[in-house]
Amino acid sequence: xxxxxxxxxxxxxxxxxxxxxxxxxxxxxxxxxxxxxxxxxxxxxxxxxxxxxxxxxxxxxxxxxxxxxxxxxxxxxxxxxxxxxxxxxxxxxxxxxxxxxxxxxxxxxxxxxxxxxxxxxxxxxxxxxxxx
Numbered sequence: 001x002x003x004x005x006x007x008x009x010x011x012x013x014x015x016x017x018x019x020x021x022x023x024x025x026x027x028x029x030x031x032x033x034x035x036x037x038x039x040x041x042x043x044x045x046x047x048x049x050x051x052x053x054x055x056x057x058x059x060x061x062x063x064x065x066x067x068x069x070x071x072x073x074x075x076x077x078x079x080x081x082x083x084x085x086x087x088x089x090x091x092x093x094x095x096x097x098x099x100x101x102x103x104x105x106x107x108x109x110x111x112x113x114x115x116x117x118x119x120x121x122x123x124x125x126x127x128x129x130x131x132x
Contacts, residue, residue, distance in 0.1 A: 005110035
């Protein structure tokens with residue numbers, strides 16, 4: 001089952017990289033609990049429950065407020081009941097012109113081929129500085 005869970009997470013990142021947001025949302029469980037890192041710029045609505053909340057509260061904000069925002073997982077690790085992704089965020093804030101390249105860790109829970117929980121960890125100060 002763990003290899004299948006890693007495959008699901010890899011498919012989410014691949015779809016995001018292609019800009020295929022419907023495919024990303026299709027991999028999320030109906031009641032997924034999504035948490036941005038404490039003090040992250042989009043943690044103001046934590047926890048996001050369900051794909052629609054994630055679309056409006058996270059994905060659309062990145063799409064409208066950033067140029068070239070990307071998630072670059074360098075490793076996707078099987079951690080038993082969880083899948084851990086290690087990598088970097090990059091992009092430029094449209095309003096300020098400031099760029100980020102920040103380390104990130106994502107912790108995913110997968111059940112039945114769908115993501116049921118997501119927790120993000122990243123350099124929140126770098127993002128806060130970029131938007132101000």
